[in-house]
Amino acid sequence: MSNSFVLVINSGSSSLKFAVIDSVSGDAIVSGLGECFGLPEAVISWKHNGEKVEESIDQPDNHHQHAINRIVALMDSLGFTADLVAIGHRIVHGGEKFTSTVRITETVTAEIEKLADLAPLHNPAGAIGIRAAMAAFPSLPQFAVFDTAFHQTMPEKAFTGAISNELYTEYGIRRYGFHGTSHYFVSREAAKMLNKPVEESSFISVHLGNGASVCAISNGQSVDTSMGFTPLSGLMMGTRCGDLDPGIIEFLMKKGWSQEKVFDALNKKSGFLGVSGITSDARGVLEAMEEGHEGAKLAFEVFTYRVAKYIGSYMIPLDHLDAVIFTGGIGENSLPIRSEILRNLKLLGFVEDEKANADARFGASGIVAKSELLGAVAMVIPTNEEFVIAQQSVELL
Known part of the structure; x- marks a missing residue:
């Protein structure tokens, strides 16, 4: 043993x-x-x-x-x-x-x-x-x-909120980011797949599950990420709203909503569930969309559009791009969602390999699209956060 x-x-x-x-x-x-x-x-x-x-x-x-x-x-x-x-x-x-x-x-x-x-x-x-x-x-x-440790390498310009500095110094309000062990793991696996040192690689890691986040990784280090002070910001998720005008919170409270009701709505009744009106599960949304459900179709479109928009914006902190990495329950398994995100990235030159994309599911990894324009690929890598925890524990022994 x-x-x-x-x-x-x-x-x-x-x-x-x-x-x-x-x-x-x-x-x-x-x-x-x-x-x-x-x-x-x-x-x-x-x-x-x-x-x-x-x-x-x-x-x-x-x-x-x-x-x-x-x-x-x-x-x-x-x-x-x-x-x-x-x-x-x-x-x-x-x-x-x-x-x-x-x-x-x-x-x-x-x-x-x-x-x-x-x-x-x-x-x-x-x-x-x-x-x-x-x-x-x-x-x-x-x-x-x-979960937050991997993102502690973000530069000040990426983690600082455009708010009074005393809110940071007194209360620690800043971008922290989450899913760090997942982004760390898949970036190392992607470097191995590309036969390139992770210290010389640039990736955009896209962890899509009930919680979802994007991370820009330069030379093996997190330089920006979509989740912020809490896991509520960034992408639309299963039940979380993602990025939202904070003025909406004041608006609803003036309408008589309690603080608890507002944050319950944003954390537990938004995202796929809120937009589709039927379910927080991406699989249920896709099934309903195939049956012609308009709310499900809109949820699919909002989600894939927002993911693609974040991927595009995360070109900014990188000096080049080696790969976009899809991971997490949705990122690893949902063919229609990956295909639509790649279609939304057409200006970046990504062309989907439909067979490779269909094959890279249910535990299989692989390159699913290429961009001649960027000299980059899109790939699927199943995450293994438990392995990272085990490895790092043994390393510290």
């Missing part, structure tokens, strides 16, 4: 994803999910050797701790405990404090909790997961990998 297994934990406010990753190959030996925490239907499930097991969590509270305890028992029963070398935690927000992966101490955990203002749903849950894992695996080194 390999001696480089890392248990990767991703704690959400009402869920906990976990996986045992081989830090050399990137393979997930076991993967699982605890969900519906805080509700009577809370469950934990996992897959191992193609077999899926699910069981209810019958404790009335502290579901995170129970899920971790169940993972401990699972590791023991499968014989993995002795082969675990580290535990890696995905933490959403590192602010300006954390610019790279760090080994977890009580001080680090307290700092993650202090950053809860910047990620109120995610950071407290991440800290709960850390404390539960520290109690369950006291002898294993544990590491925090931050």
